[in-house]
Amino acid sequence: MMARTVPVVVARDRISGVALARSQGASVILMDDGFQNPAIAKDASLIVIDGDRGLGNGPCVSRGPLRAPLPPQQLARTDALIVVGDGAAAAPVARSHRCAGRAGAVSPSQG
DSSP states (O other), X not given: OGGGTSOOOOOSSXXXXXXXXXXXXXXXXXXXXXXXXXXXXXXXXXXXXXXXXXXXXXXXXXTSSBSSOOOHXXXXXXXXXXXXXXXXXXXXXXXXXXXXXXOOOBOGGGO
16 A cells, blocks of 8 residues: 555565665655564654554464563553554553553544
8 A cells, every 4th residue: 555655665574674775765664563673773663552452362473463562661662652443442551651651642533
């Protein structure tokens, strides 16, 4: 979908993908699934949570929906938490994020 309007790089090796994007003149790099990679310096890290499902049953793939555990250390590295939808399932994570003094949860449906 994004490739219709902006240049897109798809790379299994995230570091090589970032290098390729930069070599092609990218001034902004938006990554999906780059949160857990400490080898890539980030200006901002976002976590997106489904408001209806929250963290699901909590475990990581293959037993659950998470790509990585979401302990307090992960939330501490999160600049913004985005809640998609109006459900309340993400509320406990949003509260933890705000209590840690981080940016409040933002729901796209709230405008």
